[in-house]
Every structure is written in structure tokens, then in C-alpha cells.
Amino acid sequence: MTLNISHTAEVQQFFEEASGFLNDQGSPRLKAVVRRILQDTAKIIEDLEVTPDEFWKAVDYLNRLGGRNEAGLLVAGLGLEHYLDLLQDAQDEQAGLTGGTPRTIEGPLYVAGAPIAQGETRMDDGSEAGTVMFLQGVVRDTEGKPVANAVVDLWHANTQGNYSYFDKSQSEYNLRRRIITDAEGRYRARSIVPSGYGCAPDGPTQEVLDQLGRHGQRPAHIHFFISAPGYRHLTTQINLAGDKYLWDDFAYATREGLVGDIRFVEAAEAARARGVDGRFAEVDFDFQLQNAPAPAAEQRSNRPRALQQA
Numbered sequence: 001m002t003l004n005i006s007h008t009a010e011v012q013q014f015f016e017e018a019s020g021f022l023n024d025q026g027s028p029r030l031k032a033v034v035r036r037i038l039q040d041t042a043k044i045i046e047d048l049e050v051t052p053d054e055f056w057k058a059v060d061y062l063n064r065l066g067g068r069n070e071a072g073l074l075v076a077g078l079g080l081e082h083y084l085d086l087l088q089d090a091q092d093e094q095a096g097l098t099g100g101t102p103r104t105i106e107g108p109l110y111v112a113g114a115p116i117a118q119g120e121t122r123m124d125d126g127s128e129a130g131t132v133m134f135l136q137g138v139v140r141d142t143e144g145k146p147v148a149n150a151v152v153d154l155w156h157a158n159t160q161g162n163y164s165y166f167d168k169s170q171s172e173y174n175l176r177r178r179i180i181t182d183a184e185g186r187y188r189a190r191s192i193v194p195s196g197y198g199c200a201p202d203g204p205t206q207e208v209l210d211q212l213g214r215h216g217q218r219p220a221h222i223h224f225f226i227s228a229p230g231y232r233h234l235t236t237q238i239n240l241a242g243d244k245y246l247w248d249d250f251a252y253a254t255r256e257g258l259v260g261d262i263r264f265v266e267a268a269e270a271a272r273a274r275g276v277d278g279r280f281a282e283v284d285f286d287f288q289l290q291n292a293p294a295p296a297a298e299q300r301s302n303r304p305r306a307l308q309q310a
């Protein structure tokens, strides 16, 4: 028999006190959110008959999750970050803000302040014997007109699926760059083909995924922030065709319109023309930006990020 005490006047009043409603200090917004968290947590405990042992196991889990810096990883893996995209898509549709390259999740591994280059750059530090990848494309508006001087801020994993900064064995800003598009709206990068990411097998995120019967793998992908004055900031990714996890992404980031074809080129002559030895890869991907409905829409979210300036 499930007992429901959380809707009694006594418990309601107690939660109001605990969430600060009986004082005039602090943040009304946070009070409203905490009030709801207390009420809904109590409802979950009652409806699912959560035992004290289960409750304290969850508290300990949160400590371990934070201790490993995996809170951002867990919300991606549980699909909550993708849900925020679905919600924004629905809000955009209601507001008539359609068209352009689809958004998809940022993920937890962006680092602010990557080196800036005009038009083209090399992203890898040369330390890994990966397959050379030539990545290029054009940034356009929704009418198809090239956008010059757009900032293409891109980042991706190395051949082990690891990201610089979080992986301290990599050099600073390895595989992270900002490229300013040229007069034709073009960006060009020489890098190495990334591998897909996998959650740390001994980490708290994978621990939950195991209990859900799920893996913690992402397909090979490249992240982008694209911005330009007058245009709406775009957060998106290219997920690479041919990857076994392309449509089985633990973070649900792959979307129609965001699959990038990767061509592997074997011809020695083509390699010579590119100035590389042996087999290399080419990825071409163009982006379309919506017009900014208001100046604030030109900026990315204020999500806390590594090395972000205040």
C-alpha cells in the first residue's frame, strides 16, 4: 500500500518553509524551483516506494558523479540535453523561426578561447599518426548568400576519442580552433579523422547506463559553434556517415541533416596535390544560419564552460 503524505497541509507547509517561502530574502526564482524539486522528489519516493537505502544510494551517487565531473555527461546520456533541443525546436516553430542547419547538443567538452585563424587552419599538433582529414565548407544565410567573417568555432576528439584539456596528455587546444570565414563564406581545416567517444567504463555515468542496459558510445563527430553579426548563434555537430554508432548515439545528437559524408582518398597523386603522404579523408559540410530575431540571439547560451571568461 502506497502512503501519500506529500500532499497533506502539514508537509506542504514544511516544504514551503524549507524552500524559503516564509522569508523575504534570496531568489524567488530559485525558491520556486526548489519548492517544486522537494514536492516532486517526495512524490517519486511515495509513488515508487523508494526505500531509505535507495535514497541514500542516490545521494552517494550524486557525490561520486560530481567527484568525477560527469554531471554534464549524465544529462547528455539520459537524453535531457537532446530534450532541451526538442523543446527549443518546438518553441522556434511556434515563433515561426524555421530554416537553416538544425541545432544539436553541445555536449560537456567545449573549451573557450581556442586559437583564431583567418579562413583556414591546421587543428592537430602532429603528435598522432592519424588519417589526415581535410574539412571544408561554406557558411550561408537562409537565402543562400555566403556569410563572410562568421566565426566557426570547432572541436573534436583525437584517434582515441579523447578531447584536449579534459585529456591532459594532449597539447593545449589540440583539435580546437576558431576559423573566420573568408569573403566567400568558406572555412577550411586540416586535421585528423576523429574516433567516437566512449564514457569512462569505470565512471558513474557508465554505471547508470549499465543498469539501463545501454552502452555509452558516440559516433565519430565534429562539434561547431557558428556565429556572425545579424545571425542567430548555431550550436551543432557533424556526425560521420559509416560509423556503427551513427544512429545509436548514447547522447542522441545525430539528426537528419547533420550526417557528414567522409570520403577516403587513396590516389597518390591526390595526396601529393594536398601535400600529404598516403591515404587521407575529405569532409565537405556547409551551414545555413537563421537571421537573429534579436541581438541576444547572436550569442551562445551562458552555460558554464571550461576557461570561459567572466
Ligand code: MBD
Binding pocket: 073, 076, 105, 106, 107, 108, 109, 197, 218, 251, 253
Ligand atoms: C562527447 O564528445 C559528446 O559530444 C557528448 C555529447 C557527450 C560526451 C562526449
Ligand code: FE
Binding pocket: 107, 109, 197, 221, 223
Ligand atoms: Fe563530442
